Amino acid sequence: MSRADEFRLMKARGEKLVVLTAYDAPTARAEVEAGVDIIMVGDSVGTNVLGYASEREVTLADMAHHIAAVRRGAPGAYIIGDLPFATYETAGEARESAARLAAAGADCVKFEGARPQIVRALKDAGHDVCCHIGLESQHQAGKRRQGQTAAAAARLLADALALDEAGQDFIVLELIPRELAARITQALRASTIGIGAGAQCDGQVLVVHDLAALGTRDFKHNRRYGEIGAALRGAVAAYARDVREGRFPAEEHGFSLAPDELAAFEKGLS
Numbered sequence: 001m002s003r004a005d006e007f008r009l010m011k012a013r014g015e016k017l018v019v020l021t022a023y024d025a026p027t028a029r030a031e032v033e034a035g036v037d038i039i040m041v042g043d044s045v046g047t048n049v050l051g052y053a054s055e056r057e058v059t060l061a062d063m064a065h066h067i068a069a070v071r072r073g074a075p076g077a078y079i080i081g082d083l084p085f086a087t088y089e090t091a092g093e094a095r096e097s098a099a100r101l102a103a104a105g106a107d108c109v110k111f112e113g114a115r116p117q118i119v120r121a122l123k124d125a126g127h128d129v130c131c132h133i134g135l136e137s138q139h140q141a142g143k144r145r146q147g148q149t150a151a152a153a154a155r156l157l158a159d160a161l162a163l164d165e166a167g168q169d170f171i172v173l174e175l176i177p178r179e180l181a182a183r184i185t186q187a188l189r190a191s192t193i194g195i196g197a198g199a200q201c202d203g204q205v206l207v208v209h210d211l212a213a214l215g216t217r218d219f220k221h222n223r224r225y226g227e228i229g230a231a232l233r234g235a236v237a238a239y240a241r242d243v244r245e246g247r248f249p250a251e252e253h254g255f256s257l258a259p260d261e262l263a264a265f266e267k268g269l270s
């Protein structure tokens with residue numbers, strides 16, 4: 001049974017999929033140790049780690065670099081990697097881009113938008129595929145709620161069904177009404193992974209910087225489970241104080257020259 005089959009079985013049993021982003025080896029290791037089912041290396045690495053103004057600046061090289069780091073930190077994890085903006089414009093380009101992410105260590109590739117023909121091309125090339133509809137950061141400048149009218153909701157349901165028909169393994173539902181996400185989850189063979197899409201999805205995903213409060217802002221869809229940003233600032237401030245006041249380093253952080261070597265050394269200098 002493939003890993004994707006195992007996750008499909010979890011959907012059938014009603015077992016939730018716990019998905020979380022990671023961009024580096026130690027974070028990936030901690031997530032595996034804490035029992036995360038799937039690690040997502042999102043193009044959100046751009047705004048959350050690399051200091052870019054937008055997800056659109058993220059390159060395939062960036063993604064490969066961070067996927068490889070996560071793979072080194074979590075050798076056995078199931079990793080979903082984002083295809084960056086404008087790297088899946090044609091079936092051929094999508095296959096080439098996916099091959100790069102798979103070579104870096106991704107088990108599954110994700111892309112944004114209702115493009116069933118891209119799903120087919122990637123499935124034919126042997127990739128597990130995760131789609132992503134609703135709020136698409138790569139394609140929508142304004143970050144706002146999606147599927148808020150009956151017509152928009154019907155459109156997103158139709159998109160999800162077409163992607164399912166094409167063979168997707170997972171689909172991220174971002175910032176859509178809970179009733180629509182529930183309906184899509186019921187209708188699909190693929191597992192739905194929600195973010196700001198209610199509790200009825202097959203799984204949930206968050207950005208690790210958000211749940212640990214290491215980022216710069218709060219989101220309505222997030223819950224803060226830790227205060228890592230505050231802890232980091234506190235630790236750095238204490239270090240700075242200790243260095244300035246001569247309290248760090250202490251004896252135990254260094255070592256001495258042996259007495260005879262010290263004597264010879266000082267004699268040699270005189």
Ligand SMILES: Nc1nc(=O)c2c([nH]1)NC[C@@H]1CN(c3ccc(C(=O)N[C@@H](CCC(=O)O)C(=O)O)cc3)CN21
Binds near residue numbers: 048143219
């Ligand atoms: N740190 C981080 N967290 C994320 O959840 C995330 C990223 N980055 N980058 C990629 C996408 C973009 N996402 C976003 C970005 C902005 C909002 C946002 O502005 N939300 C509003 C509420 C919008 C509404 O309800 O209409 C908010 O106030 O939180 C939501 C999801 C989710 N993803």
Ligand SMILES: CC(C)C(=O)C(=O)O
Binds near residue numbers: 040172195
């Ligand atoms: C928010 C998730 C789904 C994502 O696409 C990312 O982290 O880039």
Ligand SMILES: [Mg+2]
Binds near residue numbers: 042043044137
């Ligand atoms: Mg993304």
